[in-house]
Amino acid sequence: DGGITQSPKYLFRKEGQNVTLSCEQNLNHDAMYWYRQDPGQGLRLIYYSQIVNDFQKGDIAEGYSVSREKKESFPLTVTSAQKNPTAFYLCASSIDSGTVNEQFFGPGTRLTVL
């Protein structure tokens, strides 16, 4: 089945540690995105990538880093510089960022920093 996967579903880390969240898609989509969602809030864009080896900052990129070495994969690293990393992280992909029909979202990773 085609889809977008994120792992793990729940992640716990100690304060000061970097952590990498996985996002994989087999939909052959060009564009991929990372969002952050806090309780009772909408989604905020962290980073997006329109094509392999290229990515752009979103609205809240500080404290985060990404890579796009393969079309299928767009991992997100939450660094120790992110002041409030505890949140629900959502990855999404779309066919083409220029003429997007809709974004397909993964199930999300809930990160808790202790």
Next chain:
Amino acid sequence: DAKTTQPTSMDCAEGRAANLPCNHSTISGNEYVYWYRQIHSQGPQYIIHGLKNNETNEMASLIITEDRKSSTLILPHATLRDTAVYYCIVRDLNSGGYQKVTFGTGTKLQVIP
């Protein structure tokens, strides 16, 4: 992208139609109206989109006013599984380049048994 306004929450009796309104009074001629929903602790799911004509699919119907300043998402026979947060978004598909999607806080729909 134009800003949208939605009620914070709504209730609907199971089996009845759920009508979720969205105001997008600053929408431009090239901007489409999209609806997504997010069931608790899951990723958002695309529902439907439209430009100016009413649209229907297996999940819902979208009614857009003639002046396009507002729209209504209709779930014809709400079930308990439709309890979710519903997001109304407007976006321009013709401007080229990256299309940032701005998700507001949406409408929390509670379907009541």
